Amino acid sequence: xxxxxxxxxxxxxxxxxxxxxxxxxxxxxxxxxxxxxxxxxxxxxxxxxxxxxxxxxxxxxxxxxxxxxxxxxxxxxxxxxxxxxxxxxxxxxxxxxxxxxxxxxxxxxxxxx
Amino acid sequence: xxxxxxxxxxxxxxxxxxxxxxxxxxxxxxxxxxxxxxxxxxxxxxxxxxxxxxxxxxxxxxxxxxxxxxxxxxxxxxxxxxxxxxxxxxxxxxxxxxxxxxxxxxxxxx
Numbered sequence: 294x295x296x297x298x299x300x301x302x303x304x305x306x307x308x309x310x311x312x313x314x315x316x317x318x319x320x321x322x323x324x325x326x327x328x329x330x331x332x333x334x335x336x337x338x339x340x341x342x343x344x345x346x347x348x349x350x351x352x353x354x355x356x357x358x359x360x361x362x363x364x365x366x367x368x369x370x371x372x373x374x375x376x377x378x379x380x381x382x383x384x385x386x387x388x389x390x391x392x393x394x395x396x397x398x399x400x401x402x403x404x405x406x
Numbered sequence: 407x408x409x410x411x412x413x414x415x416x417x418x419x420x421x422x423x424x425x426x427x428x429x430x431x432x433x434x435x436x437x438x439x440x441x442x443x444x445x446x447x448x449x450x451x452x453x454x455x456x457x458x459x460x461x462x463x464x465x466x467x468x469x470x471x472x473x474x475x476x477x478x479x480x481x482x483x484x485x486x487x488x489x490x491x492x493x494x495x496x497x498x499x500x501x502x503x504x505x506x507x508x509x510x511x512x513x514x515x516x
Contacts, residue, residue, distance in 0.1 A: 336507025396448035
């Protein structure tokens with residue numbers, strides 16, 4: 294029973310356009326959400342996070358949106374660049390001090406030149 | 407600061423054998439977590455150690471165990487390996503709520 298779901302295994306986007314990666318969760322106790330990016334042969338690296346008291350968090354080209362009623366979050370990358378090609382993982386936890394993150398299966402983003 | 411290091415990077419074992427993986431966290435980080443990553447499953451939490459004590463544990467059988475030393479280095483052991491244990495094993499050290507991952511150990515069980 295996956296508590297965090299990323300239903301798109303892969304996504305292909307033209308360079309310069311917007312990339313939108315989606316994540317759904319089932320546990321209403323989750324209140325802290327993170328996005329990680331992973332290149333081949335490397336471990337995941339932290340990208341951006343959002344607490345459930347907010348509905349949007351922005352960091353440069355990356356914006357995360359949280360819709361608590363729909364139990365849905367999304368990561369927007371604008372504009373998409375070739376270096377953004379990677380696997381993106383969504384993760385959630387109950388409280389930001391809980392290190393036991395629950396992870397989605399990942400979405401492979403491919404940026405086409 | 408040096409990042410999280412994991413050794414070995416690649417490992418091939420046969421069913422029934424046991425394996426020990428090592429993780430050295432970032433200097434000063436006292437929390438180390440272990441994850442198993444398999445295709446289509448994301449990262450599954452194994453356990454977390456803090457100051458040599460197991461603080462959290464995921465839903466894995468007892469064949470998976472770990473420990474942490476006084477210098478915060480951690481080891482993970484898997485006994486009686488099964489084909490389904492083939493995966494990328496990731497270690498992360500934590501500081502201020504943010505996890506920093508190592509490159510992982512790719513374990514293949516034949």
